[in-house]
Amino acid sequence: MALTNIRGLYPHLKQDGVYFNHAAMGPMNILTQKAIDVYVKGRTIQPIDPFAQYLEWSNLLKENLSEMLNCTPDRLAWTDCVGNAMNMVAQGLEWNKDDHIILNDLEFPSNVYPFLNLEKQRVKVEIVSTENGVVSIEKIEAAITPKTKLISISHVQFLTGYRMDLVRLGEICKKHGIIFCVDVIQSSGVVPIDVEKMNIDFLAGGSHKWLMALIGLGYFYISEELQSKINQKYVGWTSVNDMWNLLDYNIEFREGADRFQNGGHSFIGVVALSASLQILMQIGIEKIEESILSNTDYLINSLSELGYNSILKYLPEENRAGIVSIKLDNAEKLSEALSKINVTVAVRQGILRMSPHYYNTKEDIDEFIARLKSVL
Numbered sequence: 411m412a413l414t415n416i417r418g419l420y421p422h423l424k425q426d427g428v429y430f431n432h433a434a435m436g437p438m439n440i441l442t443q444k445a446i447d448v449y450v451k452g453r454t455i456q457p458i459d460p461f462a463q464y465l466e467w468s469n470l471l472k473e474n475l476s477e478m479l480n481c482t483p484d485r486l487a488w489t490d491c492v493g494n495a496m497n498m499v500a501q502g503l504e505w506n507k508d509d510h511i512i513l514n515d516l517e518f519p520s521n522v523y524p525f526l527n528l529e530k531q532r533v534k535v536e537i538v539s540t541e542n543g544v545v546s547i548e549k550i551e552a553a554i555t556p557k558t559k560l561i562s563i564s565h566v567q568f569l570t571g572y573r574m575d576l577v578r579l580g581e582i583c584k585k586h587g588i589i590f591c592v593d594v595i596q597s598s599g600v601v602p603i604d605v606e607k608m609n610i611d612f613l614a615g616g617s618h619k620w621l622m623a624l625i626g627l628g629y630f631y632i633s634e635e636l637q638s639k640i641n642q643k644y645v646g647w648t649s650v651n652d653m654w655n656l657l658d659y660n661i662e663f664r665e666g667a668d669r670f671q672n673g674g675h676s677f678i679g680v681v682a683l684s685a686s687l688q689i690l691m692q693i694g695i696e697k698i699e700e701s702i703l704s705n706t707d708y709l710i711n712s713l714s715e716l717g718y719n720s721i722l723k724y725l726p727e728e729n730r731a732g733i734v735s736i737k738l739d740n741a742e743k744l745s746e747a748l749s750k751i752n753v754t755v756a757v758r759q760g761i762l763r764m765s766p767h768y769y770n771t772k773e774d775i776d777e778f779i780a781r782l783k784s785v786l
């Protein structure tokens with residue numbers, strides 16, 4: 411599909427605005443909107459309750475998602491949010507006093523609180539400090555002790571946009587027998603993810619950012635080996651093999667990761683993500699990455715010409731993805747001024763964050779820079 415045709419799928423582009431906030435919430439395209447409309451109509455008029463069909467759609471979507479992550483569909487489960495996926499691992503593993511977990515000081519709280527919550531079980535959570543927005547693999551490696559049981563990290567940092575070399579970190583985890591957990595909400599739909607190549611034991615993401623579907627449907631991948639170590643704390647009617655034998659009360663868990671789906675999940679979320687993912691997969695994640703990295707580079711250079719140094723300015727492509735951030739004294743004020751002229755960016759921790767997607771162009775970036783200049 412040509413980029414011009416793709417841009418036609420996004421109605422927000424026809425309005426007078428610049429939307430560079432995919433790291434918070436991705437706009438939907440018209441095909442996703444239509445799929446949702448059809449779903450809502452079906453729920454309103456007929457057929458109202460095609461439950462078996464919904465499950466088929468869910469399974470089909472898992473097949474597509476598994477292609478994107480290089481796993482088998484049975485290793486995927488639906489969740490509502492990243493935080494709950496991380497909680498499932500944190501609460502499901504057996505912890506001994508002084509077991510050690512490594513995080514870093516740039517992680518989004520969904521990837522921190524579930525592990526910090528284990529401190530009351532006398533687990534030690536070490537938060538490695540970062541420098542200039544960069545999470546150093548060397549520092550993480552140096553923090554490893556014989557007690558280190560788990561490392562959790564974002565593929566792409568929400569605040570600075572730093573992209574971690576997961577292949578290298580995965581190798582380190584494998585070498586030390588450490589459980590490797592990854593938050594991919596800022597990288598799926600942006601750059602390739604390969605759970606095999608990256609030796610990932612567990613990853614979690616959501617659908618409303620770069621995958622441009624609805625909030626409320628998240629997913630996780632769990633390796634067979636990690637699943638075998640989890641003592642499943644929460645169970646529901648869809649966790650078991652013979653789920654339609656409703657009065658059998660036999661907790662015989664499903665083999666796959668869907669055992670962690672304890673009841674009905676967001677089918678409207680499935681419908682939306684199916685439509686959205688179809689487009690992304692038609693384009694291909696490598697092409698998407700290429701376009702995003704080219705936008706990121708152009709935006710970094712354009713900001714630099716204005717005298718603003720992005721946090722990722724001196725880093726190579728491998729450590730960049732879709733987020734470009736600048737540290738400013740007046741980020742809040744600037745963002746407010748930009749919003750008055752229909753430019754949407756985000757401010758997090760006093761940092762101005764811009765996140766254009768693959769369908770954005772150099773012209774969009776030039777327009778953004780022109781509007782930014784007008785409010786400076």
Ligand SMILES: Cc1ncc(COP(=O)(O)O)c(C=O)c1O
Nearest residue numbers: 491492493518520564568595616
């Ligand atoms: C890195 C990262 N993880 C997780 C989330 C969201 O967490 P949850 O799905 O638990 O709401 C965000 C942003 O909202 C994020 O930037």
